[in-house]
Amino acid sequence: MASASFSPAAPPVFTGEGFHIWLVKMRTYIQAFNLWEVVNSDAELAPLRANPTVAQMRQHTDERTKKHKAMSCIQNCVSDVIFTRIMTCETPKQAWDKLKEEFQGTERTRQQQLLNLRRDFENLKMKEEETVKQHSDRIMAVVNSIRLLGEQFDEVRIVEKVLSTLLERYKAKISSLEDSRDLTRVSLTELINTLYAQEQRRASRIEEHQEGAFQARSKPSSSNAAYKGKKNWRDKSKADASKK
Incomplete structure (x- = not known):
């Protein structure tokens, strides 16, 4: 009690x-x-x-x-x-x-629901525009639906699914993890946090590159403006001299 x-x-x-x-x-x-x-x-x-x-x-x-x-x-x-x-x-x-x-339906209905959800789980792939968090959230939505129907679903299996469906840009990080860690002992939260950190670094590099490219494009414009200013000054000087 x-x-x-x-x-x-x-x-x-x-x-x-x-x-x-x-x-x-x-x-x-x-x-x-x-x-x-x-x-x-x-x-x-x-x-x-x-x-x-x-x-x-x-x-x-x-x-x-x-x-x-x-x-x-x-x-x-x-x-x-x-x-x-x-x-x-x-x-x-x-x-x-x-x-x-x-x-919830009969046992037969439950088994059919589980079959459909297992198929959905196997077919999940990471989309090009997705972040790791968004991808893992989609996976967990299916996993939780399976668990709610009473079936056990180990975290190791979820980690394997995330690793096997990541895009090519994450392969180097996965190789690094495989060399330094036993991936069967890595929790889902730890994996997502590690990959998220990589995403942040990648986003920062892209932002820095874009900013550098923008500054590079801006420099010629400044030079042209300076040249145009000098040209206008010379033209004005010539005009004043002719008046005299």
Whole structure:
């Protein structure tokens, strides 16, 4: 049972949208009250044995009321419209499974969704105009969708995906990393930060080059202006001399 000093905030009320995220938050919320076992299993509580002690009677009562507490958690975290779909369920597991079936689909549907997402993951490539951060965000969007469907997805696999889909301009940095680090131990955050630093240096060099080119183009214009000024001064001097 959650301690008196800790009272977890209830998940947002589920109204019919964002079920996968609500499901994860709701599971954590139920676990915080040590009620997940009765939601995940419909096992019947063993009957109280003969001549129980007071402690055994109290424990049996606590175990028996867990299902009601879990059901209360679920019912109070859905909107009235959603509640009408589970109000005839007699156990928290029935209510939980009913919600999953309606808003997550059957196991066959889930597997089809996973298949499509895995295909999307494999087909992801870095776009020419993308930054490393934008590219990794697209990858993580697919990965998180897969994780929300209950499939494990190791970070090592994500790092490998980022490395294998980077553009040619990052190859030198990758080679440098391979020489100095064990890439199987590099976290995604560390990799992105390293590549981001390279992007910043590259952007600075391009900016300096453009600024230098602009200054180089500006110099002839200044010389021409000076020459034109001298020419106008000589022409004016000649005109004044002829008047005299």
